[in-house]
Amino acid sequence: MNRLIIVGSPRTDGRSAHLANMLFETCIEECPDDELALAPVSTLDVGGCTGCDACRDNIAKLAELGEEAIDDDFAPCVIDDDMQEIYELIDSADEITVVSPVYFAGPPSQLKALLDRLQPYYWTNARVEEKRPAVLHVVGEGGDP
Template sequence: MRRLVLCGSPRARGRAAALALRVVEAYEQAGDEVGLVLLAEAVIAPCTGCNACKHNAATPLRDDLYCVIADSMARVRRRLNDCDALTVVSPVYFSGAPAQLKAFYDRLQPYYWSKYAKSTKRPADLFVVGEGGDPHGFEPLVSETRSALAVAGFRLERVHDWVGLVHEDGRLDDDRPVLEGGRTAAASDYCNETPSGLHPTYLRGGREAHHG
């Protein structure tokens, strides 16, 4: 299986990057062909909402995933398209994704207008890293990841919670294999969803699912 490991941290040598290297080794030992992308070493500008990708899909003049912004996203996108499975490793920034990862997610918008959004979903998992001092958790990071990856043809299946278990120097406070360590749960455990995989507010118009 061709797997892409994408580290969403702005730091190329922080906790998330250290865990990402362990994850790469673990999946290689499991038999996968693994590639690694560090967003800290990429230049991905934020989406400007220009709608060029939408207009391009309606009148195909370029490739299906055309974007007017010329940066590292084109290279990362090619690797994303070529993989059979995806692993995202990310720190938690105020319960959500850091700016570099959020920019990557937002730049997946061309997939929304293309054939990829309707393709068979490939498996994805998320490894979460943090010092453990935020009492608000990281459910928004899980929701952002699942939503963005869905349009690119992935289904987020598992979340590996390594918050508080990775030291600055890369040491892990868990002796189990990295793919089994931490606190692992189904992605649906973090999200208020229906059996279809969609959030109730999407199905009910956004009001009935809220109380109080």
């Protein structure tokens, strides 16, 4: 099993990061044969989606030419940052876990940027493929309506 844990907190030492690290350590102990990756947004350089729709055109080109005609540097998004690595981790994951705090009744902006950059998957057939397990841990302090 290949597992990916996305840590949605911009704080490297926050509650969400601690929970994600506990999950990571537990997976190592309980599933020693599994591949495991931790992707904390606090250490990633992921810019926001610009809405340029280049991913739509790139995915269409990939579908037209076929994967073998595309070189190793192919990226669905034209923004050159750490999201390219996240795409690879997501593509290879059998299970995805997201651990995130709640900031002002929503996700932190760093996680929101990563989520917005998942737009290339909209243009693929990923929506009709077999679904993979996903787990969401939402961490809040309370008091937010």
